[in-house]
Amino acid sequence: MTDAEDRKPQSDEARSAFRVPAGPSVTQATQVIPVVPAADAESSTTSEFAVPEGLAALRTGTESEATSEFAVPDGLDVTSPTAVEPEGSAFSTPKTYSARQAPPAFTPAGGIPAIDLHKDVPWQDRMRTMLRMPVAERPAPEPVQKADEGGPAVPRVLDLTLRIGELLLAGGEGAEDVEAAMFAVCRSYGLDRCEPTVTFTLLSISHQPSLVDDPVTASRTVRRRGTDYTRLAAVFRLVDDLSDPENHLSLEEAYRRLAEIRRNRHPYPGWALTAAAGLLAGTASVLVGGDLIVFVAAALGAMLGDRLAWLCAGRGLPEFYQFTVAAMPPAALGVALTVAHVDVKAAAVITGGLFALLPGRALVAGVQDGLTGFYITASARLLEVMYFFVGIVTGVLLVLYFGVKLGAALDPDAALAMSRRPVLQIVAAMLLSLTFAVLLQQERSTVLLVTLNGGVAWSVYGAMHDVGNISPVASTAVAAGLVGLFGQLLSRYRFASALPYTTAAIGPLLPGSATYFGLLSIAQNHVDKGLVSLAKAVSLAMAIAIGVNLGSEISRLFLRMPGAASAAGRRAAKRTRGF
Numbered sequence: 001m002t003d004a005e006d007r008k009p010q011s012d013e014a015r016s017a018f019r020v021p022a023g024p025s026v027t028q029a030t031q032v033i034p035v036v037p038a039a040d041a042e043s044s045t046t047s048e049f050a051v052p053e054g055l056a057a058l059r060t061g062t063e064s065e066a067t068s069e070f071a072v073p074d075g076l077d078v079t080s081p082t083a084v085e086p087e088g089s090a091f092s093t094p095k096t097y098s099a100r101q102a103p104p105a106f107t108p109a110g111g112i113p114a115i116d117l118h119k120d121v122p123w124q125d126r127m128r129t130m131l132r133m134p135v136a137e138r139p140a141p142e143p144v145q146k147a148d149e150g151g152p153a154v155p156r157v158l159d160l161t162l163r164i165g166e167l168l169l170a171g172g173e174g175a176e177d178v179e180a181a182m183f184a185v186c187r188s189y190g191l192d193r194c195e196p197t198v199t200f201t202l203l204s205i206s207h208q209p210s211l212v213d214d215p216v217t218a219s220r221t222v223r224r225r226g227t228d229y230t231r232l233a234a235v236f237r238l239v240d241d242l243s244d245p246e247n248h249l250s251l252e253e254a255y256r257r258l259a260e261i262r263r264n265r266h267p268y269p270g271w272a273l274t275a276a277a278g279l280l281a282g283t284a285s286v287l288v289g290g291d292l293i294v295f296v297a298a299a300l301g302a303m304l305g306d307r308l309a310w311l312c313a314g315r316g317l318p319e320f321y322q323f324t325v326a327a328m329p330p331a332a333l334g335v336a337l338t339v340a341h342v343d344v345k346a347a348a349v350i351t352g353g354l355f356a357l358l359p360g361r362a363l364v365a366g367v368q369d370g371l372t373g374f375y376i377t378a379s380a381r382l383l384e385v386m387y388f389f390v391g392i393v394t395g396v397l398l399v400l401y402f403g404v405k406l407g408a409a410l411d412p413d414a415a416l417a418m419s420r421r422p423v424l425q426i427v428a429a430m431l432l433s434l435t436f437a438v439l440l441q442q443e444r445s446t447v448l449l450v451t452l453n454g455g456v457a458w459s460v461y462g463a464m465h466d467v468g469n470i471s472p473v474a475s476t477a478v479a480a481g482l483v484g485l486f487g488q489l490l491s492r493y494r495f496a497s498a499l500p501y502t503t504a505a506i507g508p509l510l511p512g513s514a515t516y517f518g519l520l521s522i523a524q525n526h527v528d529k530g531l532v533s534l535a536k537a538v539s540l541a542m543a544i545a546i547g548v549n550l551g552s553e554i555s556r557l558f559l560r561m562p563g564a565a566s567a568a569g570r571r572a573a574k575r576t577r578g579f
Contacts, residue, residue, distance in 0.1 A: 154191065154207055154216050155216065155218065156251060157185070157186060157189045157191055157251065158186070158191075158205055158207060158216065158218040159218060160185060160251065160254055160255060160258070161182045161185040161186050161194075161196070161205055162182075162203050162204075162205060162218060162219070162220040163220070163258060164181060164182065164185055164235060164238070164239065164258065165178050165179075165181060165182045165196070165198065165203045165205075165220070166203060166220055166222050167231065167232070167235050167258075167261070167262070168181055168232065168235055169198065169203065169222050170222050170224060170225045170226060171225075171226070171227070171228060171229070171231060171232040171235075171499075172225075172227065172232075172361055172362070172365055172499060172503075173232065173365075173497060173499065174365055174368045174369055174372070174374075175198040175199075175369045175372070175374040175377040175378075176368075176369070176372045176373075176374065177497070178196075178198045178203075179196045179197075179198050181235075181236075181239045182194075182196035182198075182203070182205060183196055184239055184242065184243040185239060185242055185243075186205065186207065187243070188242040188243050188249075189251070191207050193207060193208050193209060193210070194206065194207045195207075198374065198377060199376050199377055199380070200222075200376070200377045200380030200381060201221060201222050201223075201380070202219060202220075202221055202222070203219060203220045203221075203222065204217065204218065204219035204220075205217070205218055205219075227361070227439070227440055227441060228266060228440075228441040229440050229441055229442040229443070229446075229497075229499060229500045229503075230264075230266070230267050230441050230442065230443050231261055231262075231264065231441075232497055232499065232500070233443055233446075233496050233497060233500065234261045234264070235258075235261060236495075236496050236497050237496070238254065238257050238258065238261065240495050242254060266441050267441055267442075267443065267444070268438055268441060270310075272438065273306070273438065273439060274303050274306050274307060275303070276435040276436075276438040276439050277302045277303060277305075277306040277356050277435075277439060278298075278299035278300065278302045278303035278306075279299060279431065279435040280302065280355060280356045280432055280435040280436055280439065280507070281298040281299055281301065281302030281330065281352040281353050281355060281356045282295040282296070282298050282299035282302075282352060283295075283352075283428045283429075283431045283432040283435065284298070284351065284352040284354075284355035284356070284428075284432055284507075284508075284512060285297075285298040285348040285349055285351060285352030286348075286352075286424065286425075286428045287425055287428045287429060287432065287458075287508060288347075288348050288351050288352070288512070288513050289345060289348055290344075290345055290348035290349070290352065291344070291345075293342070293344050294344050294345055294348045294349050294352070295352075297333050297334070297337060297344070297349045298330060298333075298348070298349045298352030298353055299352075300333065301329040301330030301331075301332070301333040301334075301349065301352075301353050302329075302330055302352070302353050302356045304329040305325065305326035305327065305328065305329040305330060305353065305356075305357075306326060306356075308325045308326060308328075308329065309322040309323070309325055309326040312325055319387075319388065319391075320387050320388070320390070320391040321391065322391075323357060323388050323391035323392050323395070324391040324392070324394050324395040325395065326357055326395070327353065327354070327357055327391070327392045327394075327395030327396050328395040328396070328398065328399050329353070330349060330350055330352065330353020330354070331350050331353065331395070331396045331399035331400060331403075332399050333349055333353075334346035334347070334349035334350040334353075335399055335400065335402075335403035335406075335408050335410070337349065338403070338408040338409060338410060339403070339406055339407065339408050346408075346410060347410070347513070347516060347517075347520075350396065350516050351512045351513045351515075351516045352512070354392065354396070354512040354515055354516055355432070355507070355510055355512040356439075357388075357392050358389075358392070358510045358511070358512060358515070359384075359385050359388045359389070360503065360506055360507065360510050360541075360544065361440070361499075361503045362381055362384055362385050362388070363381075363382075363385050363541055363544070363545050364502070364503065364506065364544065364545045364548050364549075365381055366378050366380075366381030366382040366384075366385060366545070367382075367542065367545030367546060367549060368545070368548070368549045369381060370382075371546070371549050392515075393515075393519055396516070396519050397519055397522065397523055400519060400520055400523035401523050403523075404523055404524060410520055410524075420466055422462060422466075425458065425462065426455055426458055426459055426462075428508075429454055429455055429457070429458035429507075429508035430451050430452070430454055430455040430458075431451075432454065432507050432508050433450055433451045433453070433454025433455070433504045433505050433507050433508065434447060434450075434451045434454075434504075436454075436503075436504040436507040437450050437451070437500070437504040440500070440503060440504055442500045442504065443500070446500045446501065449490055449501060450500060450501050450502075450504045450505050451504075453483055453486050453487065453490075453501060453502070453505035454483075454504065454505040454506075454507060454508055456482060456483075456486070456505075457479040457480070457482060457483045457505055457506065457508060457509060458479070458508045458509070460475075460478060460479040460482055461475045461476060461478075461479040461508075461509060464478060464479075472536075472540065473536075473539050473540060473543050474543075476509050476540050476543040476544055476547070477543040477544075477546065477547040478547065479509055479547070480506055480509060480543060480544045480545075480546075480547025480548050480551070481547040481548070481550050481551040481554070482551060483502050483505045483506055483509075483547070483548055483551060484498075484502055484547060484548035484549060484550065484551025484552045484554075484555075485551035485552070485554055485555050486501070486505075486551075487499075487501035487502035487505065487548075487551070487552070488501075488502075488551065488552040488555040488556070489555055492555070498552060502548055502552075506544050506548060509540070509544050510540075510541075510544070511536070511537040511538075511540035511541055514533055514534070514536045514537035514540060515533075515534065515537045517530075517533045518530045518531070518532075518533030518534035518536075518537060519534075521533060
């Protein structure tokens, strides 16, 4: 065939029969079309893409259309998805991710230390050790479900955790121990990747199953606070049962026990608390040199102040005004006895009334939170202590100011010449600790132990200060350290909180006399001398708080701890060191 014949125009029918779709096509059912010669020889320009004569062309079963650059090549069989998946969040699991085929994790050159959580170690130490570890290094819990095969719902577990933490924080427990208890509850139900957060009025906890799953966060506000160490001990027993791997406590059973704890009544009635407040003030007055008349006057003033405080609480007044009103009756009785020229030590009467009001429990908890790295909670607790102290100062100063105007001969140096009565003072210190334990609503089984602990504390203080002529601040710190040490040992022996064994025992060491002398000097316009005395009271209070915390930490240094083989390997709570 010549070139002229090749360039002969073909008809439209022939051109349409031989034309192929533009672009590549996906392999489908095809058929071979034979090439037929043109029916006529009409002159027209043919397409450059026309199929030459003698070449068989493949025709698809659909109409021609332009395809994408990412079209599947011919011969490759790819299964298309049955349904279009919706776009997930940034935390959704990638389609190519598999936990079993995950890449190996990075291991430090020194390796990751193995954590051996001994069963006979209290749960507080085990959970505290795990909280101080990075999340990636925490050992996974045993895969044991408490309720059913699928496990309880995550929101319900978090709600139970927050309710338990609320009771502990409202009862005066330290922030670190509250976090440890919350982590223990979550871990007992298989939620190991949890991060509890504790502040003074807010509890929150977040659980994220893995790095690619959405986290679940819940929070709870602590609005009411109360002092009931019996309830605190019951919550500790509940957490201990939950953290025990042999006790498969279901979520419903845990909720039931928690409801019983909240509904339980206080172990001591109101009249017993009022009588305990009076006995506490009376024994404190004997401790600083008072006699029988001083004992009775201080007890009456404290009981009257307690009833007035309860009346203000029933009317909804803030605690600041409750402390102000409660501090006025003992001071008024002391001033009245001085104005009536009764041969008694009015300073001992007023000092005894102050012992029943000084917030030693909140002070110890605030300093402990600061030493363990919870600075926000510590600041809030210490601010609360400052408000209570200012309320006490306001009430006493008002009475002392009017007493000075009435001509009351109040001598700041009258109580400094105390007679040394070691046996009577030790008995008074033990009785003071006992009444303090009743005010804290402690269990009856712990009252005797904390009473003995208070007697030991005062004996050490008297031996160092009265006999050894050592500074009162140093003597107080050492005595408080022994209180914290013995309290921690007793709590570990009973797998309970250390607060019932330490808080009441520091009662005899509270700086009641230094506070009174400072306020009296300020009322008599000796401001410099009063500020020095108040600074001494603050120093004694800080010595008590730091000593109690140091004694607890010393007990942990030498006792069996989970994780590290020695005390040197124990992780600290926070290690900022200023950089």
